[in-house]
Amino acid sequence: MISKKLISTGLALSLCVTSLAVPSVSDAAKKPSITKKLTVNVGKSKTLKVKKASKKAKVTWKSTKKKVAKVSKKGSLAAKVKGISTGKCKIKCTVKVGKKKYKLTCAVTVKGNKKTNKATTAPAASNKPVESAAANTSSAPVATTTPAATPVATPSFVTMTPATKPPVTLPQSFKNNYNGIFEHIGTCANYYGYGNKKDQLRDEEPMNFIKDQFNSITLENEMKPDSVLGNNSTVITVAQAKELGYVIPDNYKEEVVPQLNFEPADGALKYCKDNGVQLRGHTLMWHQQTPAWFFRADYNGGKAVVSKEVMDARLEFYVKTCMKHIFDKEKELTGEYGSLCYAWDVVNEYLHHTNQPGSTTWIDVYGEQELRPEYVKKAFQFANQMVEEYNCKDKVTLFYNDYDTYFEVEDLVKFVNFINEGEKTNICQGIGMQSHIDIERPTIDEFKYALETFMNTGLEVQITELDITINFDTDESNGREAKFDYKDEDETWDDQAKFVKDFMHMILNVQKTRNLVTAPKGLTAITIWGLFDKCSWRNKCEPLFFSNGIEMDEAKPAYYSFLEAADEWYN
Incomplete structure (x- = not known):
């Protein structure tokens, strides 16, 4: 028989064990x-x-x-x-x-x-041409040369009289709501990619989403020099290069050239052809994401930097070979040059070329040339020669692309004027405003001034990399250094949506009321830089229009603000 003392001792031990296994307060x-x-x-x-x-x-x-x-x-x-x-x-x-x-x-x-239970729909475009908009009284620097011919619109783009709503309805989407307002509404995407950006142009779900929402894509990284040239140099003989269709200029004196990787670009063009989408070429020249060995003797990262003469020939080889490959691939896919790739960012971010310290770049070869860089002008000359050779001046626009353009307005205009200086026609025909913005930076008035100024050069303007952050540290007041990273400022999706509404109202008003004499082309495209927040390079600050995926229940309030703003075009 068990004693009462043993029983009480056992109960005490049991309670102790229980108290150790389970927290006292859940x-x-x-x-x-x-x-x-x-x-x-x-x-x-x-x-x-x-x-x-x-x-x-x-x-x-x-x-x-x-x-x-x-x-x-x-x-x-x-x-x-x-x-x-x-x-x-x-x-x-x-x-x-x-x-x-x-x-x-x-x-x-x-x-x-x-x-x-009626489905919400959005208007499609009519077939009426655009009428003259009210004159814009703002003044701005004007390009020094005659603008190039107006590019031919995307096949799916139909212009309309702003005051007339079309009678047919289409499902709401970025491209449908803005059909007839801008020629292209695009996104960036990846053919192979990485992480949660992988296979966006090879996996059925994102492929269909892009086709339904957009009529333009920009490869996020896979047409940049790092991707096309590769991290490790693989060289082939000049004879082998010519067999592959590479362009070897007369002043190219080296025995080898780098082997180029066009597989992702080819896949993207095939996607475009199959789905009624077009492509922005991004980018031919950039001081970042360009391998250091490209600037060194024998394409060997351990050797000395080459001379200007050698680099001139390499630049011409690279620009012309990349563009020739795309033109030839278009012909193969559609039977027509210039049918898929409608724009090239020939040069990216020159105005910020000092932000790559310690890396071998164009500066190591050519030196600091401020707002008159000879090699940038040469890049545009080579690109323009290819567009003329393929008779695509009315189909392909050559852009200079940069970020924070709203803080570099006057310098950017001077820079583009230098590129076009002395040319028979503009060899730089477009200004790309990347527009990685925040609801606090820049102000809408700052963006408006830059947009109007760039339009009034007579060049084509595009917003090329739009994302709009919240809770992003931009505070530079009282001499403070902004971190430009996540900072909890109690900003919400509703705050983002309100900003998008005001921002797009401004964009559309500038587009509609621009002076068609000084700004004949206006804003022709908006590219949103990513499909959803989780795959954005600024994901911590939730900058896009969908949150964690591309299903419609992931659409944020800003998505509907962006779509609804298009209604103002008709009012």
């Missing part, structure tokens, strides 16, 4: 939560409440799809969710308790009757 009990699923009817509202949170907690709410359901704060810990139209979305809630932050999500389904 972490789950402390963590705030909300209902994970909610169904609401169109026109009706339901309340979402944060459970297990102190009334002192800071709570913010946002809807991923305000056209389906709107959310508004109701007290310190609750929100009202109102059904707007049938569909699904997510209500996202951020709860700050002291230094801790909790992100909660509720999946919302909005139901309705037949009257509320």
